[in-house]
Amino acid sequence: MLTIEDLTVGYGEHTALDGIDLTVGDDEIVCVLGPSGSGKSTLLRAIAGLESPTAGQIRRDGADLAGVPTHHRRLGLMFQDHALFPHRDVIGNVMFGLRMHGVSRSEARARASTTLALVGLAGYEQRAVHELSGGEQQRVALARALAPAPSLLMLDEPLGALDRALREHLVDELGALFRTLGLAVLLVTHDHDEAFALGDRVAILQDGRIEQIGSPVELWTRPATAFVAEFLGWNVTRALAPGLAAVRPDALRLGTGNGRPAPVVVGQVARQTFRRDHWRIQVELADGTALDVELRDTRPPDVGTTVEVIVDPADVIALPD
């Protein structure tokens, strides 16, 4: 169990992390989701001991890690862009952590081979790392982090540089792998799909603070702040309720409000975009605010058309101002 309390990391004037509280259970997968520059990487680096906190505590099973140097922390960290050792072949990279922990060369080799097979790279032992594709390098980096059986596996944008199809495939694979191994995982990403597909819990990070943390379903259904709502693609507006409120684009429909109890707002279609399995239009209201509306079964009205947007009050969530 990893427990982080009030963790603060600053560089000079800039505060990268500001009072983070977070726990990762023994076989829990926690994803930290945030835009670039929100402090995601710094969080992992602080846990690994690569950054010194200016305040707060990081404890594992109750023991403070403050005095423990990086190399005694027994963590797995998969770096963004992997940071594979260019002067070692694949097996040399994967064996590295085992050898550092005093495992004999032959046993390290055997265990590294097993780990390579686990990530689908059996037979790649002698390959040079610069000959590998991005996806293969990603797997080597994962195998290298997994091989020494770390108490916590941390991944920094593990699928960042890969193409979309490969990424979707690997998300499923990673999820299955984590659950098979029963690992404690802390993954940071800017990609919603990745975070929500993998995380038992998801924390939304912004400007070094955790805005909200909860299960994927909780976050999707009840964003707690305007930032979270906007980051997850909700409409955040004052046009639908007395105060600041959020509503999901797929909860809105177009139509004439005739005979319906639901409130209706009127606006003009400003933009339309086709998104794989739906249309998304932007409706500009009289007061200048814009609402995104998701249309599944109908073709969108032309740009410039005046439309009525039906809002079910049950779908509108009030936000703190």
Next chain:
Amino acid sequence: MDRHRPALTHPVRSVRPLRPVRWILVAVPVAFLVAFFAYPVATILGRGLWPDGHLDLSPLGDVAGNAALRDVAWFTVWQAALSTMLALAVGLPGAFVLARYRFPGRSLVRALIVVPFVLPTIVVASAFLALGVEPSLGAILLAHVFFNYAVVVRTVGGLWAHLDPQQEEAARVLGASRLRAFTRVTLPALRPAILAAASITFLFTFTSFGVILVLGGPTRATLETEIYRQTAQLLDLRTAAALSILQLVAVVVLLVATGRFQGRRAVALGLRAAAVTTRSVRSVGERALLGANLALMLALLGVPMAVLVARSFATANGPGFGFYRALGELRSDSVLFVPPADAVVNSLLFATVATAIALVVGGLAAFAVVRHRRGRALEAALALPLGISAVTVGFGFLIALDEPPLDLRTSWIIVPIAHALIAIPFVVWLVTPLLGSIDPRLREAAAVLGASPRRVWREVDLPIVGRAFAIAAGFAFAISLGEFGATLFIARPDRPTLPVVIYRLLGQPGAQNFGAAMAASTILMALTVVAILTAERARVGDIGTF
């Protein structure tokens, strides 16, 4: 898979393992520098400026007021500047060709071009004379380009070979012309290496000794030859000391200036393995560029060496090994105390010891340069022995290390120590750029995987720079083999090195002595080639290729 977990629940005491290591990194090079450089130089200055136990600055005033000596100083500066520009102009295309193009015999060419750089200056100067080059400014410049071509090609080419060509391609796609892409992307990336090569070349030509002495003729003198003349011929130690101070100040100013320039040198460059960045020659233009550069290397570097070898076999009775056989004999009229062949053994022994010392001291210094905030000052300090000239170093050893606590004058170790002092800057220069370019995340990745700071050094830094170390070892060995100015002062008559023997033989009249000198030079050249080739072949991970 849980077997290692318990270790985590017993946190290790907070230790800062880098502290003592950092201390050693700095302490060893500094101690070496103080004992074998600062102390001898201080002794010289003391003899020159404190002759009677109190400060006497009049020699400095005398030098400044002397128009002839002012001319010497001015000539020293501008011939060095001109030599440096010429070496860069000729060397940069060569660096490009050897860094980017794959062609048969490439590694052999890369090794061979280094040979002139480490040849004894006195031999090369004689070879140029034998070619029919008259003593002149042109002869000096030609010889300086001959010596420093390899500095430019290897220092710049070493980095160039690891630059990702895609960076330049990206600039081309963004609309930059070929020239603009080169000047805006490649050139800035190469800047640290170009500045390093330029400062090495300038230092060398600034302190050039044998070349000026032989190829400058009687009217041209640099600070270096003037110091030698004042010390050895006029026995005017005060003027020599004043000139040494002038030269030392100039070198320090130069080193500080380049240090400022190179402040941001240790940036991670996204280096790629050289195997990925080279390609075969495609167009006619590329073929012509490669051909022109190889022809230039052959004419500039190959011809003088070929003449040297030819003369070593050209006995009075036609081609033969006569001069070589003569090396095994000690003739009754000889100026030597031992057969010249003994010098081969001496040279090899000294070179081995000097290389070991230079790698340990220079290696520690290189790590300190990269890891320490004040490392750059150390780098500059370690370059000082080069700046103040081998002649001064040798003379300083002679007068300073002859009494306790450092009475080494009768010990043979004094020679390898002097050689190491001269080789250390090269070790630092070869190793530091690559060391500074290692992606810091590789070290972090190793630490997270459980490597202690010492282990990170051994597992990440060392293998990646291992090859640079191998090359540095080859250089140090070759420098020791060819070192002349300092050795002349400190080698005992019964333990001469090859260059000393060659110099003694050249000083004697007669075709027999000249031929023997040529034969000894050829042996020295062969040993140098073997040293460099061996270093070239050492492989410790490809990214370290230099």
